[in-house]
Amino acid sequence: MHQNWAGNLTYSAREIVRPTTLEQLADLLAGPERVRALGSRHSFNDVADTDGVHVQVDVLDDGRPAVDVLDADGVENGVVSVNAGLRYGEVSRGLHATGRGLGNMASLPHISVAGAVATATHGSGDANQSLAGAVVGLELMTPAGELRRITRDEHPDVFPGTVVSLGALGVVTRVELATVPTFAVRQDVAEGLPWDAYLENFDAITSAAYSVSAFTSWDEPAVRHVWFKSVVGSDGGGVPQVPGARWSTVPVHPLPGVDASATTEQLGVTGPWHERLSHFRLEFTPSAGAEVQTEYLLPRRNAVAAIEAVRGLGPKVAPLLQTSEIRTVAADDLWLSPFDEPSVGLHFTWLPREADVRALLPDLEAALLPLGARPHWGKVSTVDPRDMAALYPRFGDFRDLAGRFDPDGRLHGGLVARLLG
Structure with a gap:
């Protein structure tokens, strides 16, 4: 049994698995149990919970640098691809060393990139979007073991539904973030x-x-x-x-x-x-x-x-x-x-x-x-999940998208199961 960071929630999962390769992750997703991605455990409700297996990708090695500054035709394009399980504090240090920066940070640098993005966690500033607003692409593995890369430019019809996804579409392995010159x-x-x-x-x-x-x-x-x-x-x-x-x-x-x-x-x-x-x-x-x-x-x-x-x-x-x-x-x-x-x-x-x-x-x-x-998707409230869903005009589209990515509901659990069930 394991708990969230604050100790107010004991998860239902029977174990935590930390795959080191994409092949290991695919094997896990091909198994019979429900699976949910688990980040840095800074959610205060059961949005990340499952009665199956928790998977963390912080030690996953896909053959690329954990913080990888991308380029197009040999010219840096201001986008960085990061291991989804890294904490923002770790990403920011590596990014700053390259002369680039993120436009915003949350109050805590201790939270994982994928977890913060999936729950629309934010910092502050009139002109600053949430942390999810910096995402221009992501890679995720579906329950079928398919590794998919979805970007704003190439998939404009579904991209807005895949970023703040509550972990309901697959296990995110990498996140691509727009950057700015360091400041x-x-x-x-x-x-x-x-x-x-x-x-x-x-x-x-x-x-x-x-x-x-x-x-x-x-x-x-x-x-x-x-x-x-x-x-x-x-x-x-x-x-x-x-x-x-x-x-x-x-x-x-x-x-x-x-x-x-x-x-x-x-x-x-x-x-x-x-x-x-x-x-x-x-x-x-x-x-x-x-x-x-x-x-x-x-x-x-x-x-x-x-x-x-x-x-x-x-x-x-x-x-x-x-x-x-x-x-x-x-x-x-x-x-x-x-x-x-x-x-x-x-x-x-x-x-x-x-x-x-x-x-x-x-x-x-x-x-x-x-x-x-x-x-907030990751914090305590007493609002009924059906009423929460009704607050989002595109929730029906998201439900359909989740059904296409995970037709058997193997990524359901906790709050997500109540929202989509």
Whole structure:
């Protein structure tokens, strides 16, 4: 028996298999049992679960470099192909060494590429799409043992349905990501920004830097911290222009009272993109470990109304909360992505009291679902899977696609089985 990273979920799979070759993976998929890909176990629900076999591809060797900068006719095209089981922190270091970078990172560099992409995990920034938005191609092995490469350019009819796929189409072995020239970032933290100032200037604040995240416990008189990650230009960059901001003079952690040694460097110190865009350093265990997470993604046009609705529930929310984060995300065209228009994410890191959290969530969902909220695919919610499916206009097309790739449902399990069953 094995558990997810936070320890709030025990998986049903009888074993974990880590094939080292494509042939071994094909043999596993040809067997009689159900199979589900397992990433870095940073999902807080059973989206990756199965009663059969879990497969991890982090040690899979297909004869190519784990981080392989591609080219077209001998000219680099800005695309990198990576082993799907690698963590973003590992990919980013290898990529930076080549002079390239990713446009965005999630809060944690510890999550696997394929797992984050499959669940529409995201970072922050008005112009930054989710991590899945950087995908231009992927390779996956279907339950029939067929290795397929699907790209945006060559398969425009089905590509948008194969990226955020919840692992329902096959075991992803490689992911192709669009890159940018490497760049430098500084990180500054504003403290105690009054709620009125934050909400009245929401658009100006979220656009004041490349990536902006606000942290709160919802019952506080002010937004506790707002983290600004700014791209540094030839002039050396500077502190973002935010009226009324009081800038922290010591490093801070997203969780109140926790030592900041695990966080990426702050106080305006310039560093490479992969050492600033995430909140935490790869070498440290992030956050508190024992926790439960929930997130709701909403249309940005309803951001202020959603924030005010949660503030109204502050007395109920705060006693169960470690911290909460507010982020913005740009739109994409992926079928199961919750970001079909500019969006805002309201993220909750709870104390490890899941029964109490689940008792509270219907109140949160009653306030947020009428505003267009969709639960994060990999986090805890109490929304019925049938209702979750109904929130996505292309879900019927995705169901059909999953039926073509996996006609016998051997990749079904956990949340995916309830969605597609």
